Amino acid sequence: MSQTVFAPWSDPGAKPLIEFRNVTKRFGDFTAIDGLSLGIYEKEFFALLGPSGCGKTTMMRMLAGFETPTEGSILLSGQDLGRVPPNRRAVNMMFQSYALFPHLSVWENIAFGLKREKQDKDAIDARVTEMLRLTRLEKFKSRKPHQISGGQRQRVALARSLAKAPKLLLLDEPLGALDRKLREETQFELMDIQEKTGTTFVIVTHDQEEAMTVASRVAVMDEGRLVQVATPPEIYEQPATTYVADFIGDVSLIAGRAKPAGERVEIAWAEGQPPIVATSETSLSTDQSVHFAIRPEKVHISKERDETRPNLLQGKVEDIAYLGNISTYHVRLSDGTLLKAQSTNHRRLANRGITWEDEVYLSFTETAGVVLTE
């Protein structure tokens, strides 16, 4: 049996679990969300990514019911959430500060939502035990929140918000308070739990690596608008705008003028230099002003001039960022443009030839970069 790819967003018959329809949210004069439409599908792990103040938290708070849209509507399973108060939504939230109740034990924290539903004692007991097992917290069930570590608190918050088996779980910067190592571990744990429970997750984060790791789709936001909604590989390889390209990962941008030639496009970027040859999916007009975006790891760097390589550019090494496994070279081209090239350090440092002020040759294939018009 071949494994089917999980991609309900490309199936025109699929109904989204959550639908934003022309949602606008204003706080006084400030427009936090600007006429935004979006569909999120069942079992998705959806990431809202953007810098602080881009409106991602407002979107989450509207889903939770703490804010109501000024215009437009939000639908959950086809029903307008409108002014449904937070306590009547099949939506639960994991807060950035975790917001654990300090006067209650871990067990009581997890049971809190279930007790509000007036379930009988045995059912609550069984569900809390299940949640404790899922988050590996059995040993800590009678501790108070201040008696456990940050990572454990994060898991209690997750268990508490999952206990009521919500249709949708919102996670507000869930890993922000953890140190790097723990954060990476927890990312995989989150994905695992999301898969096990089959709950739809919407995560808000400003950390692009986190979004790329956990999410099935990422929405990049800027000033209350969606700039691009796509899978992590698409976002990385096919950014829609220079904003996305710049926000996700490392990128070099070269400004120039387009000259379409069949499937290819030639980009004139500097006087007296051969044009960059690239491919473009969008049709461009002659002399249109474009940006050529290329990721550092797709640029080959060498001290020898190899005429067989495409898009050969000459420059001088200005800076080297040594990261252990890889090195990033900042190369200044003849016209002053900075291009970054990355290479893996598969040999010991002393054996590699490139150093500061060296004349080097950069090259990349025609499909390595993207031509951006915005």
Next chain:
Amino acid sequence: MRRFSWFNATSLTLGFAFLYLPMIILVIYSFNASRLVTVWGGFSTRWYGELLQDEAFLDAAWVTLRVAVFSSTIATVLGTLAAIVMVRMGRFRGRTLFSGMIYAPLVMPEVITGLSLLLLFIGIGLDRGIFTVVLAHTTFSMCYVSVVVSSRLATFDTALEEAALDLGCTQAQAFRLVTLPIIAPAVISGWLLAFTLSLDDLVIASFTTGPSATTLPIKIFSSIRLGVSPQINALSTILIALVTVGVIAASLATKRRADAAERDARAAIRT
């Protein structure tokens, strides 16, 4: 370790002498066998015995206690509500004016508060007695409670309340199950503050009370005018003892809780 210095030792002695000498003299003279307050006549506990026989003093103590319990309880409820409104309502027109008006009685001279309450009670034809004293004490101690509780609420993470709503609580349940237990220490200290303020108030009580309800401070003050009796010394000593025990108990309880929290935190780091 700081070195001993004569200057520090002297200032410390003088400072504490200034604070406690009057009280020590009072305590010593309460055990005076002589009827003359300023002449030492040997050790005796007879004034304590006589005090317990004195119906008027016992009545006054009972009145004072009832007034303090009722007024501080009402003041705590009202003061907490006022604090919640001030901290939570956000910005609205006249917010500064309203919060200023809540805190104004803090700096209002007691004589003015007492007089205006007296005029009000006469104006609406309310018979003065224990009820009017409770009302008056509620009025002035409410703002103290409000100050204590709002300073706690200001640092209260509203995400906790949102989490409670998110997990299915109504607004009222969220307050009862989450907010109130967390701010309880501040509410209790507000109550204690209101209670002690009511216990030792003389000015406002004397304006607003009637012949039926004489509080202990009024009783003490009026008997002083007929000359200081050793009985008053005994009564004051008992009050000092009560307050001391209360303060020590409260601070011990606080310290124990802080120690426990610290121990727990350390335990959490170890695992």
